[in-house]
Amino acid sequence: MATITEECLRNIEAIIVNKKRILQRREDLFSYSFDASFGTHLPELVLQPISTDEVVGVVKLANLYKIPLYPRGRGTSLSGGPLPVNGGIVLDFSLWKDKLIIDPDDSIAVVSPGVLTADINAKANEFGFMYPPDPSSAHVSTIGGNLAENSGGPRGLKYGVTKDYVIGLEVVTPEGEIIRTGGRTIKNVTGYDLTKLIVGSEGTLGIITEAILKLIPKPIATKTALVLFDDLVDSGHAISRILSSGILPSKMEIMDQACIIAVEEYKPLGLPTDVEAILLIELDGHPYSIEEEMKKVKSTCLAVGAREVIVAENDEEANELWKARKLVSPAIVKIKPTKISEDATVPRSKIPDMFKKLKEIKETHDINLVVFGHAGDGNLHPNIIADQRDTEEMKRVELAVEEIFKAAIELGGTLSGEHGIGIMKSPFMEMELGTKGLEMMKRIKMAWDPNNILNPGKVFPEPGQRLVLHNG
Amino acid sequence: MATITEECLRNIEAIIVNKKRILQRREDLFSYSFDASFGTHLPELVLQPISTDEVVGVVKLANLYKIPLYPRGRGTSLSGGPLPVNGGIVLDFSLWKDKLIIDPDDSIAVVSPGVLTADINAKANEFGFMYPPDPSSAHVSTIGGNLAENSGGPRGLKYGVTKDYVIGLEVVTPEGEIIRTGGRTIKNVTGYDLTKLIVGSEGTLGIITEAILKLIPKPIATKTALVLFDDLVDSGHAISRILSSGILPSKMEIMDQACIIAVEEYKPLGLPTDVEAILLIELDGHPYSIEEEMKKVKSTCLAVGAREVIVAENDEEANELWKARKLVSPAIVKIKPTKISEDATVPRSKIPDMFKKLKEIKETHDINLVVFGHAGDGNLHPNIIADQRDTEEMKRVELAVEEIFKAAIELGGTLSGEHGIGIMKSPFMEMELGTKGLEMMKRIKMAWDPNNILNPGKVFPEPGQRLVLHNG
Numbered sequence: 001m002a003t004i005t006e007e008c009l010r011n012i013e014a015i016i017v018n019k020k021r022i023l024q025r026r027e028d029l030f031s032y033s034f035d036a037s038f039g040t041h042l043p044e045l046v047l048q049p050i051s052t053d054e055v056v057g058v059v060k061l062a063n064l065y066k067i068p069l070y071p072r073g074r075g076t077s078l079s080g081g082p083l084p085v086n087g088g089i090v091l092d093f094s095l096w097k098d099k100l101i102i103d104p105d106d107s108i109a110v111v112s113p114g115v116l117t118a119d120i121n122a123k124a125n126e127f128g129f130m131y132p133p134d135p136s137s138a139h140v141s142t143i144g145g146n147l148a149e150n151s152g153g154p155r156g157l158k159y160g161v162t163k164d165y166v167i168g169l170e171v172v173t174p175e176g177e178i179i180r181t182g183g184r185t186i187k188n189v190t191g192y193d194l195t196k197l198i199v200g201s202e203g204t205l206g207i208i209t210e211a212i213l214k215l216i217p218k219p220i221a222t223k224t225a226l227v228l229f230d231d232l233v234d235s236g237h238a239i240s241r242i243l244s245s246g247i248l249p250s251k252m253e254i255m256d257q258a259c260i261i262a263v264e265e266y267k268p269l270g271l272p273t274d275v276e277a278i279l280l281i282e283l284d285g286h287p288y289s290i291e292e293e294m295k296k297v298k299s300t301c302l303a304v305g306a307r308e309v310i311v312a313e314n315d316e317e318a319n320e321l322w323k324a325r326k327l328v329s330p331a332i333v334k335i336k337p338t339k340i341s342e343d344a345t346v347p348r349s350k351i352p353d354m355f356k357k358l359k360e361i362k363e364t365h366d367i368n369l370v371v372f373g374h375a376g377d378g379n380l381h382p383n384i385i386a387d388q389r390d391t392e393e394m395k396r397v398e399l400a401v402e403e404i405f406k407a408a409i410e411l412g413g414t415l416s417g418e419h420g421i422g423i424m425k426s427p428f429m430e431m432e433l434g435t436k437g438l439e440m441m442k443r444i445k446m447a448w449d450p451n452n453i454l455n456p457g458k459v460f461p462e463p464g465q466r467l468v469l470h471n472g
Numbered sequence: 473m474a475t476i477t478e479e480c481l482r483n484i485e486a487i488i489v490n491k492k493r494i495l496q497r498r499e500d501l502f503s504y505s506f507d508a509s510f511g512t513h514l515p516e517l518v519l520q521p522i523s524t525d526e527v528v529g530v531v532k533l534a535n536l537y538k539i540p541l542y543p544r545g546r547g548t549s550l551s552g553g554p555l556p557v558n559g560g561i562v563l564d565f566s567l568w569k570d571k572l573i574i575d576p577d578d579s580i581a582v583v584s585p586g587v588l589t590a591d592i593n594a595k596a597n598e599f600g601f602m603y604p605p606d607p608s609s610a611h612v613s614t615i616g617g618n619l620a621e622n623s624g625g626p627r628g629l630k631y632g633v634t635k636d637y638v639i640g641l642e643v644v645t646p647e648g649e650i651i652r653t654g655g656r657t658i659k660n661v662t663g664y665d666l667t668k669l670i671v672g673s674e675g676t677l678g679i680i681t682e683a684i685l686k687l688i689p690k691p692i693a694t695k696t697a698l699v700l701f702d703d704l705v706d707s708g709h710a711i712s713r714i715l716s717s718g719i720l721p722s723k724m725e726i727m728d729q730a731c732i733i734a735v736e737e738y739k740p741l742g743l744p745t746d747v748e749a750i751l752l753i754e755l756d757g758h759p760y761s762i763e764e765e766m767k768k769v770k771s772t773c774l775a776v777g778a779r780e781v782i783v784a785e786n787d788e789e790a791n792e793l794w795k796a797r798k799l800v801s802p803a804i805v806k807i808k809p810t811k812i813s814e815d816a817t818v819p820r821s822k823i824p825d826m827f828k829k830l831k832e833i834k835e836t837h838d839i840n841l842v843v844f845g846h847a848g849d850g851n852l853h854p855n856i857i858a859d860q861r862d863t864e865e866m867k868r869v870e871l872a873v874e875e876i877f878k879a880a881i882e883l884g885g886t887l888s889g890e891h892g893i894g895i896m897k898s899p900f901m902e903m904e905l906g907t908k909g910l911e912m913m914k915r916i917k918m919a920w921d922p923n924n925i926l927n928p929g930k931v932f933p934e935p936g937q938r939l940v941l942h943n944g
Contacts, residue, residue: 104716105716107715128716156658160636164632179908179909180909183819183886184819184884185819185850185851186628186849187624188817189621190886194912194913197665199665201664217719286764292758347578347580347656348578378657379657418659421662429663433652437653440651440666443920444919
């Protein structure tokens with residue numbers, strides 16, 4: 001691991017001339033040593049660039065001196081995306097002046113990396129458009145981070161994920177060159193799709209300094225239902241039946257019994273704690289059509305054995321129903337302080353099997369496991385609730401997480417639906433991709449970043465690397 | 473350029489044991505020497521593999537002996553995709569047994585490379601689903617070719633292109649290894665998105681032997697309008713206004729006056745030949761909502777100066793209206809035998825500017841130019857009608873084509889919206905991508921295919937390469 005020499009620092013000061021944007025004090029560095037996942041890793045230096053030219057200068061220096069570079073948005077990653085695991089420099093984009101331009105004629109938004117994702121959608125709404133990707137962190141996470149990790153969210157079922165809305169990028173390559181990928185047109189087949197290669201590459205292939213995002217018309221209306229199931233398996237059938245009946249809900253979220261109980265203990269909403277699952281279904285579109293579709297949803301759910309279907313009559317009632325889902329995360333951390341949030345994803349038809357597997361894993365390893373998530377696209381969020389200080393418990397958690405990954409892959413699924421690999425899942429990459437599949441990815445990394453300076457230690461496992469969550 | 477030795481041929485015969493699937497006679501080879509673009513290039517050998525194992529064997533040999541490999545579907549490419557420009561071996565997938573499985577529970581189709589694209593949509597329809605990408609060649613082109621070129625079509629405006637529906641691939645790498653990318657889940661962020669890198673890479677990064685495609689619910693109803701504009705610029709305004717009013721039509725096609733005249737001379741439909749443009753607009757969705765949307769479309773068009781809006785009352789009338797658009801291609805080749813079909817694409821708001829530029833180019837170079845295409849997404853099809861035997865005319869055509877590309881890029885657009893680069897547009901790649909952008913693509917090619925055996929001579933320009941359409 002390279003250390004930043006005096007000479008190098010002087011060169012950095014020639015690029016970032018405002019010394020206030022060069023952080024070296026230990027207490028400052030500490031703020032950049034963690035994210036929403038595990039572990040703390042101190043960088044040697046934090047830089048706060050405010051222009052593409054500054055990024056170019058820093059990247060060129062880092063490449064010359066072989067210093068690891070870790071781009072960072074707001075640090076909400078659940079997979080360790082921005083963690084400076086090899087020390088080096090963190091690039092913090094928080095001081096970069098927000099650029100957020102909506103062009104209604106081309107139905108696009110042009111954004112700088114530090115813009116909050118929710119602000120993009122809010123601004124698009126003003127013009128009658130929508131930016132669909134809605135990770136639950138949207139109000140606190142930046143589009144830069146969303147682009148790096150290819151964030152998803154509940155609307156993924158109908159509208160896809162971040163990648164599906166990026167049509168152009170300005171990127172600084174690992175050698176400090178500026179390239180522009182894609183552009184302002186929705187159709188573009190000129191050469192390889194570098195846009196979709198870079199989005200989701202977790203900051204390992206380039207630093208995104210601007211993005212052009214596709215917007216779509218905002219749906220006129222939405223309608224929400226909360227469905228109670230005595231039997232979890234029935235909820236799986238309801239999902240399949242609805243989705244093969246010609247209806248594509250904008251959201252389709254599931255909560256298992258453990259979630260429901262946790263919510264009721266945290267903030268009583270009057271949910272029945274004896275049901276095995278709750279489905280929250282949102283339809284969007286023309287008021288006439290969603291009215292008709294909701295009738296079909298209701299009868300389908302009842303036909304497969306739902307106990308009750310509660311349909312919101314207006315937006316206020318809908319918000320009331322969504323409270324149940326929104327309270328899950330705050331509720332479960334009341335049980336124990338440490339939340340290990342996974343996003344292993346299975347083909348939609350395998351949701352009941354995955355639930356069965358998760359139940360087995362929970363019992364075998366004696367862990368506190370709750371399951372909620374985006375049921376419509378098979379993107380479940382098994383969350384393990386534990387106490388990080390309890391080394392023995394954390395070892396059981398590690399084994400359980402490993403088995404969750406194995407189960408998802410055995411069922412034809414994937415390690416990660418929307419959180420990314422980072423350091424949390426890299427030890428399991430080969431299990432899903434095979435030696436050759438992983439190698440083909442590595443070849444791209446090596447061809448683009450021969451000195452391995454961009455976000456090193458992520459995505460690709462180190463030889464013999466294993467998941468470690470315990471401190472002992 | 474390597475020649476296939478006797479030894480190499482014996483090795484091939486050990487892989488493709490049925491000699492009927494090894495074609496060597498000149499008359500057989502000739503059938504594989506052209507596609508729907510320009511030029512004839514004889515391969516040395518044509519192989520007709522019927523399994524992934526055979527492909528693996530052939531690719532390994534080709535890599536060993538450094539023989540160019542040219543995968544081929546039905547040869548409908550408009551950019552020279554399958555042309556064996558360096559000789560070598562053509563891999564013809566036409567004898568591969570069709571695999572076309574619809575899994576309604578996961579809303580996916582699993583297909584082999586030789587399946588006709590229209591058959592996928594037809595089969596999906598039986599289950600209430602739709603496979604949206606609809607290149608006009610869908611009834612004669614294979615999904616393998618569509619995947620290689622990332623084909624578009626009229627529905628691209630609302631539904632996107634081929635890439636947007638591919639979630640998993642089986643691929644034989646340029647070194648003959650089998651990898652599986654993505655899978656059966658809609659969300660997948662495990663490592664780099666090799667799926668979307670390979671789709672649209674025009675057969676230069678791997679040979680696709682199986683694909684998993686995402687299906688969506690088939691819309692209940694459609695509604696079509698034909699709109700007449702005295703002024704071409706007004707049609708551009710209509711497009712912008714409709715798309716920023718919250719309506720996303722499933723199709724939005726434009727025909728200029730030259731097209732209309734050609735159609736009326738070819739097969740009189742009673743279209744007024746004194747209008748400057750016709751827009752064909754199709755809405756899909758719930759019958760109630762499209763009824764309401766169509767009213768809005770009509771009033772918007774009239775407000776910006778449309779002469780008349782003809783709304784089809786039923787599917788039969790709609791088919792009648794679409795005839796105008798469908799007859800354009802057969803009509804224009806009656807004028808002169810050679811059709812140079814471009815797909816330069818501009819941001820939607822630049823369509824009027826692009827029309828102006830095209831008019832200038834037409835006059836400057838004294839060429840026969842008609843324009844139609846997918847107006848909603850800026851993907852125009854300027855078609856030059858000429859006679860290939862007229863060397864002097866073809867030289868003017870070359871200059872005109874070059875200027876079309878320049879115009880598109882100057883307006884913030886791209887060389888190709890849906891036909892691909894192939895050999896037809898490779899000389900212009902750097903103009904759009906810049907030296908560095910092109911280099912980053914090349915690095916991937918070199919990292920994956922160090923011996924440059926997969927579809928060599930495509931996408932990347934040879935030093936000093938220029939567009940040549942004339943024979944003299």
